[in-house]
Amino acid sequence: MAPVETRLRVRYAETDQMGVVYHANYLIWMEVGRVEYWRASGLRYRDMEREDGILLVVAEVNCRYLSAAVYDEEVIVRTSVAEATPRMIRFDYELLAADDGRKLATGYTKHVFCGADRRPAKLPQKYHEKLGIKKNT
Amino acid sequence: MAPVETRLRVRYAETDQMGVVYHANYLIWMEVGRVEYWRASGLRYRDMEREDGILLVVAEVNCRYLSAAVYDEEVIVRTSVAEATPRMIRFDYELLAADDGRKLATGYTKHVFCGADRRPAKLPQKYHEKLGIKKNT
Amino acid sequence: MAPVETRLRVRYAETDQMGVVYHANYLIWMEVGRVEYWRASGLRYRDMEREDGILLVVAEVNCRYLSAAVYDEEVIVRTSVAEATPRMIRFDYELLAADDGRKLATGYTKHVFCGADRRPAKLPQKYHEKLGIKKNT
Amino acid sequence: MAPVETRLRVRYAETDQMGVVYHANYLIWMEVGRVEYWRASGLRYRDMEREDGILLVVAEVNCRYLSAAVYDEEVIVRTSVAEATPRMIRFDYELLAADDGRKLATGYTKHVFCGADRRPAKLPQKYHEKLGIKKNT
Numbered sequence: 001m002a003p004v005e006t007r008l009r010v011r012y013a014e015t016d017q018m019g020v021v022y023h024a025n026y027l028i029w030m031e032v033g034r035v036e037y038w039r040a041s042g043l044r045y046r047d048m049e050r051e052d053g054i055l056l057v058v059a060e061v062n063c064r065y066l067s068a069a070v071y072d073e074e075v076i077v078r079t080s081v082a083e084a085t086p087r088m089i090r091f092d093y094e095l096l097a098a099d100d101g102r103k104l105a106t107g108y109t110k111h112v113f114c115g116a117d118r119r120p121a122k123l124p125q126k127y128h129e130k131l132g133i134k135k136n137t
Numbered sequence: 138m139a140p141v142e143t144r145l146r147v148r149y150a151e152t153d154q155m156g157v158v159y160h161a162n163y164l165i166w167m168e169v170g171r172v173e174y175w176r177a178s179g180l181r182y183r184d185m186e187r188e189d190g191i192l193l194v195v196a197e198v199n200c201r202y203l204s205a206a207v208y209d210e211e212v213i214v215r216t217s218v219a220e221a222t223p224r225m226i227r228f229d230y231e232l233l234a235a236d237d238g239r240k241l242a243t244g245y246t247k248h249v250f251c252g253a254d255r256r257p258a259k260l261p262q263k264y265h266e267k268l269g270i271k272k273n274t
Numbered sequence: 275m276a277p278v279e280t281r282l283r284v285r286y287a288e289t290d291q292m293g294v295v296y297h298a299n300y301l302i303w304m305e306v307g308r309v310e311y312w313r314a315s316g317l318r319y320r321d322m323e324r325e326d327g328i329l330l331v332v333a334e335v336n337c338r339y340l341s342a343a344v345y346d347e348e349v350i351v352r353t354s355v356a357e358a359t360p361r362m363i364r365f366d367y368e369l370l371a372a373d374d375g376r377k378l379a380t381g382y383t384k385h386v387f388c389g390a391d392r393r394p395a396k397l398p399q400k401y402h403e404k405l406g407i408k409k410n411t
Numbered sequence: 412m413a414p415v416e417t418r419l420r421v422r423y424a425e426t427d428q429m430g431v432v433y434h435a436n437y438l439i440w441m442e443v444g445r446v447e448y449w450r451a452s453g454l455r456y457r458d459m460e461r462e463d464g465i466l467l468v469v470a471e472v473n474c475r476y477l478s479a480a481v482y483d484e485e486v487i488v489r490t491s492v493a494e495a496t497p498r499m500i501r502f503d504y505e506l507l508a509a510d511d512g513r514k515l516a517t518g519y520t521k522h523v524f525c526g527a528d529r530r531p532a533k534l535p536q537k538y539h540e541k542l543g544i545k546k547n548t
Contacts, residue, residue: 009306011302011303011305011306011309012154012159012305012309013153013159013161013302015153015154016149016150016152016153016154017149017152017153017155017156017208018154018466018468018529019154020529022149022150022152022252022439023437023469023472024150024436024437024439024442025435026285027434027435027438028285028435031286031287031435032283032285033284035286037348044346045346046345046346055429057429057476057479058434058476059475059476060470060473060474060475060476061434061472061473061474062473063471063472063473064470064471064474065468065469065470065471068468068529071228071318072156072309072318072320072321096230118429118431119477138346140306148439148442148443149442149446150439150442154544155329155331155392157392159299160301160332160335161299161301161302161305162298164297164298164301165298165422165424168298168423168424169422171422172422172423172483181483182483183482183483192292194292194339194342195297195399196338196339196425197336197337197338197339198297198335198336198337199334199335199336199337200334200335201336202331202332202333205331205392208457209446209455209456209457227394255292255294255342286427286428286433287427287433287435289427289428290423290424290426290427290428291423291426291428291429291430291431291482292428294428295429296423296424307466321420345428
């Protein structure tokens with residue numbers, strides 16, 4: 001699937017005393033991008049969690065900061081799936097400033113599919129196609 | 138019971154671009170104070186939630202900001218119970234700067250005791266004495 | 275001016291282990307509503323802060339929680355100005371669930387206009403009309 | 412210098428609806444660890460920022476999540492400097508549960524020393540020794 005773009009506006013609460021966005025918030029924006037990727041794939045993460053008891057447990061995050069985001073500017077989160085198996089999924093992200101197109105950050109998150117007990121579990125078959133998981137994996 | 142004092146140090150993440158602590162963080166500090174009040178009363182909020190399925194659902198918060206807290210300073214949260222019945226509890230807070238004693242804020246939070254379904258429930262008898270709830274209330 | 279409505283979607287990061295939104299986040303949503311009220315009035319809070327060195331320092335917040343917001347639902351923040359003088363401004367808020375219209379919370383925030391030194395200052399005349407501040411106040 | 416250990420207690424605000432700590436908070440804990448590393452080296456990050464206008468701008472973060480931290484448990488942040496030059500510094504972190512010693516996460520953050528204008532700048536000589544930066548680098 002093509003990358004999915006989401007837009008959000010920087011909140012005052014997300015800035016710090018350097019006058020720019022505090023770096024941990026980029027991870028929250030990645031989460032926003034991920035959820036919208038889900039929705040664009042015809043899935044709703046909330047339902048998967050509620051109805052099938054499938055959790056996407058974060059195993060690793062990485063973010064490289066290229067340019068600081070500032071208060072009240074609009075940010076584009078461009079999310080794509082780099083790898084997906086019935087056991088795990090990796091998302092890649094590009095964060096861009098909507099106004100001038102400068103690249104704010106790049107990063108990725110790796111997740112393990114888990115059951116409600118937070119132990120690794122296989123993602124049910126019905127989700128495979130929508131997430132681009134090939135047969136016989 | 139006498140007010141319970143807790144200390145915490147202002148985190149960089151808690152500042153905003155005004156160069157001081159973002160106001161919503163005071164509510165989180167009140168929560169820190171509340172949990173330590175619980176502990177000082179010989180209770181552990183975590184256990185109450187886990188073992189008895191009792192939740193402290195926030196019904197109202199109020200905070201008056203008197204002086205801005207700054208990065209890396211130590212803050213004292215002074216917590217007391219203003220009112221407690223088997224149905225609800227109200228905590229009062231004073232936030233002080235440890236270094237120079239200036240008053241940062243005063244506030245209160247009201248909570249309704251609820252069951253695991255988030256519906257109002259009576260607080261079990263065994264907690265009453267420790268929270269100063271009088272008999273026959 | 276009529277109340278201004280803003281919409282936002284609940285982030286995973288905003289939930290807590292009760293399975294609903296952590297209460298302090300409502301204050302951040304109020305801030306989102308406030309900024310959009312500003313924008314709807316033809317003002318940009320960022321510019322006022324940058325160009326005129328005017329800060330909106332929070333003096334008091336109050337929030338009554340009526341129904342818990344849940345992950346991934348859409349929230350409407352309805353913001354209005356309850357009172358405004360060249361010295362201070364008070365905003366009132368209603369938070370509603372977009373799907374079923376239930377009222378999540380009501381609240382207000384009071385702010386003092388301050389200069390870049392964080393000391394009280396009079397709001398420049400040019401902002402008065404847009405914020406509904408009457409002449410000779 | 413030997414790794415520096417800091418302790419903190421998990422706040423309710425830091426949990427999410429999975430019932431464990433939301434992953435972005437680990438980055439905030441790393442920041443807490445870093446500031447205490449600074450202090451243990453005889454430095455105060457706040458003073459460096461205020462007096463010399465030196466900012467530690469985050470260039471990259473990485474975190475691998477090994478075991479979920481839960482509400483109210485005590486966490487140890489073990490911080491060390493992996494690399495330091497007059498231009499940049501890299502911190503490594505281990506996050507451990509104080510009670511049972513299980514490893515929660517490992518990670519690193521890379522920072523560029525910048526001036527008040529957020530442009531790369533050389534770290535003043537007087538800080539070199541305390542941060543273990545060798546001469547003639």
